[in-house]
Amino acid sequence: MKVAVLGATGFTGEKLIEILIKHKFVEINYLTSRVPNPVSYSELFPRFKGRIFTKCERLDIPKALKKADFFFLALPHTVSMQVVPMLIEAKKKVVDLSADYRIEDTSLYNKFYNTLHTDKKNLKKAVYGLPEFFKDKIKRAVLVANPGCYPTSVILALAPLVKEKVIKRNIVVDAKSSITGAGRKAVIDYHFSNISGNIWAYKPFNHQHLPEIIQVIKGVSGLSYNITFVPHVVGIESGIYSTIYISFKKKATQELINSIYRRYYKNAPFVRILNGFPKLKDVVGTNFCDIGFSLKNDGLSAVVASCIDNLIKGAAGNAVQNMNIMCGFGEKEALLSVCQGNKAL
Numbered sequence: 001m002k003v004a005v006l007g008a009t010g011f012t013g014e015k016l017i018e019i020l021i022k023h024k025f026v027e028i029n030y031l032t033s034r035v036p037n038p039v040s041y042s043e044l045f046p047r048f049k050g051r052i053f054t055k056c057e058r059l060d061i062p063k064a065l066k067k068a069d070f071f072f073l074a075l076p077h078t079v080s081m082q083v084v085p086m087l088i089e090a091k092k093k094v095v096d097l098s099a100d101y102r103i104e105d106t107s108l109y110n111k112f113y114n115t116l117h118t119d120k121k122n123l124k125k126a127v128y129g130l131p132e133f134f135k136d137k138i139k140r141a142v143l144v145a146n147p148g149c150y151p152t153s154v155i156l157a158l159a160p161l162v163k164e165k166v167i168k169r170n171i172v173v174d175a176k177s178s179i180t181g182a183g184r185k186a187v188i189d190y191h192f193s194n195i196s197g198n199i200w201a202y203k204p205f206n207h208q209h210l211p212e213i214i215q216v217i218k219g220v221s222g223l224s225y226n227i228t229f230v231p232h233v234v235g236i237e238s239g240i241y242s243t244i245y246i247s248f249k250k251k252a253t254q255e256l257i258n259s260i261y262r263r264y265y266k267n268a269p270f271v272r273i274l275n276g277f278p279k280l281k282d283v284v285g286t287n288f289c290d291i292g293f294s295l296k297n298d299g300l301s302a303v304v305a306s307c308i309d310n311l312i313k314g315a316a317g318n319a320v321q322n323m324n325i326m327c328g329f330g331e332k333e334a335l336l337s338v339c340q341g342n343k344a345l
């Protein structure tokens with residue numbers, strides 16, 4: 001299958017190439033960014049020398065439609081929704097990594113992303129691309145909204161418990177993200193001397209991923225939860241670690257929580273339920289989400305921890321997982337080998 005990556009020079013675009021290069025059934029046929037002139041992708045990223053011969057060029061829609069059947073959009077939000085209508089009109093399949101098709105209520109999108117949604121028509125067609133909960137819909141989808149990185153780690157930890165209605169409505173999420181979560185653009189705060197060895201909290205009540213988390217948690221449980229979500233940025237290159245504080249409606253046991261998680265993720269190849277708390281380095285460079293918990297002695301509250309690589313399970317890896325499901329390839333195709341920067345290839 002001929003595949004295009006739009007936004008191929010960003011962090012998630014580069015990670016997509018790293019994964020797709022190992023995919024048995026795809027040919028990477030069209031790559032774009034705002035480069036002034038076409039340039040060999042491996043000239044931009046020398047670690048791909050000898051492994052990919054496609055050029056990176058500015059987006060030209062008629063050419064894109066001829067070159068590829070399946071599109072990954074690793075573009076900033078608002079840019080994706082300028083492109084998607086033309087791709088869907090031409091009957092192409094799309095996985096969009098931006099937030100443009102994730103939030104069903106456009107007034108919330110407008111508020112949290114401080115812009116105006118311009119493609120309600122395709123928003124209605126979009127399927128939220130978290131395979132662990134929406135695989136059947138993803139199989140039939142033409143447009144998949146790949147989840148945000150924080151939401152992936154939080155929803156995978158919470159969804160089984162809220163679906164089973166065993167926890168109380170108040171939930172606190174303390175989540176920590178590496179700096180690649182903010183994309184490749186230069187930002188003063190992320191200069192090495194500012195971020196190295198540093199950590200800070202930000203946007204405790206108005207982070208743009210909050211409405212996405214609330215929407216999906218409500219969607220799977222039918223209930224509204226009061227979620228306090230406090231993101232942090234940490235001076236590390238990869239990963240997200242979410243620590244989640246929950247209380248139970250009735251006294252819970254270790255066996256009960258374990259059995260809920262194991263039942264929900266029995267057929268989920270990329271979610272691993274651990275006996276203790278997960279460690280970030282065990283998932284960095286992989287498409288896994290590791291989840292563990294600790295129950296208080298009285299059985300009334302617990303701490304759950306969940307971690308992922310933000311660029312892989314939180315973006316490119318999950319996007320390829322979605323493509324595999326949409327196109328009938330094996331769900332794990334190209335996703336089991338570890339990829340870590342230069343060591344990936």
Ligand SMILES: NC(=O)c1ccc[n+]([C@@H]2O[C@H](COP(=O)([O-])OP(=O)(O)OC[C@H]3O[C@@H](n4cnc5c(N)ncnc54)[C@H](OP(=O)(O)O)[C@@H]3O)[C@@H](O)[C@H]2O)c1
Nearest residue numbers: 007009010011012033034074075076077098181183184315
């Ligand atoms: N980083 C993460 O951990 C993460 C996780 C999940 C989802 N996401 C989402 O995935 C998308 C990509 O994120 P990223 O971190 O890869 O961002 P990034 O590093 O900033 O890359 C953005 C890509 O889009 C291109 N681009 C930027 N503005 C453009 C425009 N106006 N027209 C055409 N192309 C443009 C850039 O190319 P040039 O600048 O070279 O032109 C680059 O290739 C975003 O929507 C982000 O929210 C990111």
